[in-house]
Amino acid sequence: MFNEKDLEKIKAGKKKWTEGTLAKTLSKAPEKKAKTTWSGTPVECLYTPAEVAGLDYENKLGYPGEYPYTRGVQPNMFRGRFWTMRQYAGFGSAKETNARYRYLLGQGQTGLSVAFHLPTQAGYDSDHPLSMGEVGKVGAAIDHIGDIRILFDQIPLDKVTTSMTVNAAATVLLAMYMSVAEEQGVKYDQLGGTIQNDVLKEIICRGQYIYPPKPTMRLTVDLIEFCQKYVPRWNSISISGYHIRESGSTAAQEMAFTIADGIAYAEACAARGIAVDDFAPRLSFFFNAFTDVLEEVAKFRAARRVWAKIMKDRFKAKDPRSMMLRYHVQTGGVTLTAQQPLNNIVRVALQTFATALGGHQSLHTNSYDEALCLPTQGAVTVALRTQQIIAEESGACVTVDPLAGSYYVEYLTDKIEAEIEDYIKKIDAMGGTLTAIEQGYIQKEIQNSAYLFQKSIDSGERAYVGVNKYTMEEPPVTDLLRVDMKVGEEKAVELKQWRAKRDNAAWKKALDKLREVSKTDTNVMPTVIEAVKAGATVGEVCDVWREVFGQYRPKEFIS
Amino acid sequence: MAEKKIKIIVAKPGLDGHDRGAKLLSRIFAEAGMEVVYTGLRQTPEMIVETALQEDADVVGLSSLSGVHNYFFPKVVELLKAKKLGNVLVVGGGIIPLEDIPTLKKAGIAEIFGPGTSTDTIVGFIKANVKAK
Numbered sequence: 001m002f003n004e005k006d007l008e009k010i011k012a013g014k015k016k017w018t019e020g021t022l023a024k025t026l027s028k029a030p031e032k033k034a035k036t037t038w039s040g041t042p043v044e045c046l047y048t049p050a051e052v053a054g055l056d057y058e059n060k061l062g063y064p065g066e067y068p069y070t071r072g073v074q075p076n077m078f079r080g081r082f083w084t085m086r087q088y089a090g091f092g093s094a095k096e097t098n099a100r101y102r103y104l105l106g107q108g109q110t111g112l113s114v115a116f117h118l119p120t121q122a123g124y125d126s127d128h129p130l131s132m133g134e135v136g137k138v139g140a141a142i143d144h145i146g147d148i149r150i151l152f153d154q155i156p157l158d159k160v161t162t163s164m165t166v167n168a169a170a171t172v173l174l175a176m177y178m179s180v181a182e183e184q185g186v187k188y189d190q191l192g193g194t195i196q197n198d199v200l201k202e203i204i205c206r207g208q209y210i211y212p213p214k215p216t217m218r219l220t221v222d223l224i225e226f227c228q229k230y231v232p233r234w235n236s237i238s239i240s241g242y243h244i245r246e247s248g249s250t251a252a253q254e255m256a257f258t259i260a261d262g263i264a265y266a267e268a269c270a271a272r273g274i275a276v277d278d279f280a281p282r283l284s285f286f287f288n289a290f291t292d293v294l295e296e297v298a299k300f301r302a303a304r305r306v307w308a309k310i311m312k313d314r315f316k317a318k319d320p321r322s323m324m325l326r327y328h329v330q331t332g333g334v335t336l337t338a339q340q341p342l343n344n345i346v347r348v349a350l351q352t353f354a355t356a357l358g359g360h361q362s363l364h365t366n367s368y369d370e371a372l373c374l375p376t377q378g379a380v381t382v383a384l385r386t387q388q389i390i391a392e393e394s395g396a397c398v399t400v401d402p403l404a405g406s407y408y409v410e411y412l413t414d415k416i417e418a419e420i421e422d423y424i425k426k427i428d429a430m431g432g433t434l435t436a437i438e439q440g441y442i443q444k445e446i447q448n449s450a451y452l453f454q455k456s457i458d459s460g461e462r463a464y465v466g467v468n469k470y471t472m473e474e475p476p477v478t479d480l481l482r483v484d485m486k487v488g489e490e491k492a493v494e495l496k497q498w499r500a501k502r503d504n505a506a507w508k509k510a511l512d513k514l515r516e517v518s519k520t521d522t523n524v525m526p527t528v529i530e531a532v533k534a535g536a537t538v539g540e541v542c543d544v545w546r547e548v549f550g551q552y553r554p555k556e557f558i559s
Numbered sequence: 560m561a562e563k564k565i566k567i568i569v570a571k572p573g574l575d576g577h578d579r580g581a582k583l584l585s586r587i588f589a590e591a592g593m594e595v596v597y598t599g600l601r602q603t604p605e606m607i608v609e610t611a612l613q614e615d616a617d618v619v620g621l622s623s624l625s626g627v628h629n630y631f632f633p634k635v636v637e638l639l640k641a642k643k644l645g646n647v648l649v650v651g652g653g654i655i656p657l658e659d660i661p662t663l664k665k666a667g668i669a670e671i672f673g674p675g676t677s678t679d680t681i682v683g684f685i686k687a688n689v690k691a692k
Contacts, residue, residue: 118574118625122601130601133630134574207576207600247579334579338654338674371674372656373626450583458677467675476657483626556599558585 001057002049011050022046033461038292039250040452041415047407055410060305064359064400066320068308070301070413071401072359073324078397084362085387086163088330090115090140091374092487094150097140101155103377107384111193113163113364114151115139116173121208123169123542126491135488138374139165143495144537148176149183157181161192163238163328163362168210170197171223172541175528178231194235194284194328197223200261200433201240203554204442205247210542213434215549219524221268226525228278235284237265238328245288246334248450251295252416254288255303256423257442259310263424264433266315276315280322289351289358290332296351297403298412300327300358305413306420329355330364336371339466341477344368349386356396357403363387373480440557447557495537502535510534511544518548565689567618570598570607572635575625580652584620584681591682593618604634612642617689621651621668628655633666640667646690652676 002010022045035043044051055061062068065075074080087104089112090097101112117139119131125143126135135141140151152162157180166173174195181191199216202209209216220237227236241249241258249257262283269279287303289296307325311317331351336344345368352365365383367375375383391397403409427436436442456462463469510531517527531541569585571578578600585597596614598607611619619639621632632651639647651663652672660671669688672681 118576122574124574130574130603132573133627134625137626202576205576205579207578208574246577248583371654373654447579447582447586450579451586454583454587454678458679464675468677478658480656480658485630554599556582556597558582558589558595558597 037295052410069304077400082391084111086111086113086362088113088364092136094147111161123210125539136483145176148180158186158190163194165196171528175532188231192233194238197237198240206243209552211549212552222523238286240286242288249446251299252419256420260427260433276317277319285327289355291350293354296354297358301413302416326361328362329360331366337466338371352390376481443557506534565593566616568596568616569620571600572631573627577624581622587678608638618648623653636667
């Protein structure tokens, strides 16, 4: 971007400034400790064109909506339309959650995001012994198609898009959703939304796995293949770095390991015989946003560039949409403090600002009380308003990729890009993502970063407001959202009635058929749809596969 | 004579997958000279108590971030007592509202460590309160 002569001048100028002007100040008031980004990357006092001398504008930045998409995947980004504001929500019964959804839609939210309780995610019915105490706790208690009917009651599924956080059991929940849409008179090809369906990160860090890697990947690809044929507007996977970051990774590791997972899914789809330009446009991503605004912006820009390159060079994609890294963001849950919880509003605002400057497609903002409990309605409203304020008032959305050209941000973007590419090389050398996971490499890298972070907090080397600095005595917060244990008891009664009411012969026939199909290479989706329509529950369908595929038991890696 | 090592079971009750804290503390406890057994995810109270029995544990550390502490933590203490392991020190941590702590303590959980607690505090508490067997 700069000619040789100017660069020489700048280098000489910076040297002179470092040894003169800066040195004079530092001799009087030395900086107490090394400065780093929140992820621990060392940061210099000043960035100039000299640190980004290799920045080739046309090839590395280019133009938004064009390869390599560093500046964004749409030409005019938020000038045309803001991102989808999509709050992850669900608790208690399907009925309570439906009421929260209708409230959020009434407040200007533009998409839904379903939180299922842990039993649904782990493939157990609400009355299973392992579900004890968990029913309705961190999401809605959904066992069967009847629950999905209630969950979307009076919500037109051709008008809203829905995101569903479910992975190992993704096929079952999508089958229920499509069937309820059909009952509303909505056709498969009118449905828009996303299903997480990312089982690899469950094994790496989120823990909601059911089956061993191979068969669980088969279900993932079955869903992708089915959607590519019949539900063309559906994002059939949301490859997630969010939880990798929550578990302790750095910003660069978040992007690197997510992209490594993305490569594994793309390879699995290709192995199934699906052409890259038939599946890649529907691969979507999900990332975190922390409070170090500039590091986050750099991270998003770097990941877009790396993914575009991988899809073009490694997978030989031709369709530009295959190369676009489109993603949802959730602000960093783990950054929220239980101490002085109102401070979290500020953290979420900065994270939202970083996200907008980074150029995302949809966003969930956390509520300030989430280090204490599930969000209360008041806190959820503030979180949604935070998005609206950043969108409407902050100026982040009036031009595309506004931080491009900042010497520091471009330097960090290049640095993170190089870190991502290093990891991908290492993982390739190990034999790919599945092997790296099997060996615990990815898990140990994440855990080690979590450890280093904790050490820096314990030692006070890094300040965390309200935690190890500016602390104060405060009364306990009492206005918390609670899920009654009664939800579990009621659900157990309801399940009993559900099982008694359904046509037993049809139900049994459907599950038998599913068992047989699962043993072959045939795509399971059509049979799963038949089973859920015949009244099969999440737990019953997942049990069929436990029988056929076995269950996953991870080796625990402590590092 | 070398002091006997403290043996601690770090356990994740229920279906909760948040294990960052449990794994991190496992490493911290080991560095602090304790012998650590990490159970992994999806443990029932019965499984946790069985591990404590098999391993002859001095301490059980329970981690929960999914809101099931009021159900699981007292259950573990109850089952420990039933196995005549009432001497085992039980501590807990995770996303646990402060207002729940008095009830949990009454049920026999010695201390609850919320988000932001320094690891020194946790190690210090365990060393000071572990009971001689």
